[in-house]
Amino acid sequence: MNGFTHTDAAGNARMVDVSEKSITRRVAVAEGYLITRPDVIQRIQTQNIAKGDVLAVARVAGIMAAKRTPDLIPLCHGLPMDGCEVELTCQDDRVRIQATCLIDAKTGIEMEALTAVSVAALTLYDMCKAVDKAMRIEGVRLLSKTGGKSGDYHADR
Numbered sequence: 001m002n003g004f005t006h007t008d009a010a011g012n013a014r015m016v017d018v019s020e021k022s023i024t025r026r027v028a029v030a031e032g033y034l035i036t037r038p039d040v041i042q043r044i045q046t047q048n049i050a051k052g053d054v055l056a057v058a059r060v061a062g063i064m065a066a067k068r069t070p071d072l073i074p075l076c077h078g079l080p081m082d083g084c085e086v087e088l089t090c091q092d093d094r095v096r097i098q099a100t101c102l103i104d105a106k107t108g109i110e111m112e113a114l115t116a117v118s119v120a121a122l123t124l125y126d127m128c129k130a131v132d133k134a135m136r137i138e139g140v141r142l143l144s145k146t147g148g149k150s151g152d153y154h155a156d157r
Helices: 038-045 054-067 110-128
Strands: 024-035 083-091 094-105 136-146
Touching (some): 038 110, 054 094, 054 110
Antiparallel strands (some): 083 094
16 A cells, blocks of 8 residues: 555556445535735725626635536545535635535545635636736635544644
């Protein structure tokens, strides 16, 4: 065994066999930020961006992306999520994006939460790029996950 679950003994890529695992309740929470200028945040909040309500579109894009995660990430299991919530919060010079995904399954849902955050951030960038091309996407990470054989995880900060 090489220590990696997505490769066989010869180092070839493989999809992990989860058939022997137990179904457990799994919840994953991820976050990320779109960093921009305060005037752009003001325009987002007042829906004064030419492409429309960017927060609503980014929220839907994040949820749609979570549902399509196995189409984007090789070897990811297709999971029938029980729920996915994407929250977008405007702050001084950034939008905080948080995604929570949940399922009763044999494998985790962390990749779905991370994908939701990433695509929501990319959608915000796309919708606001005419106003600020210097925006940055930062801090995409897993905040917590519960359920499964490896137990719970909570980020320190």
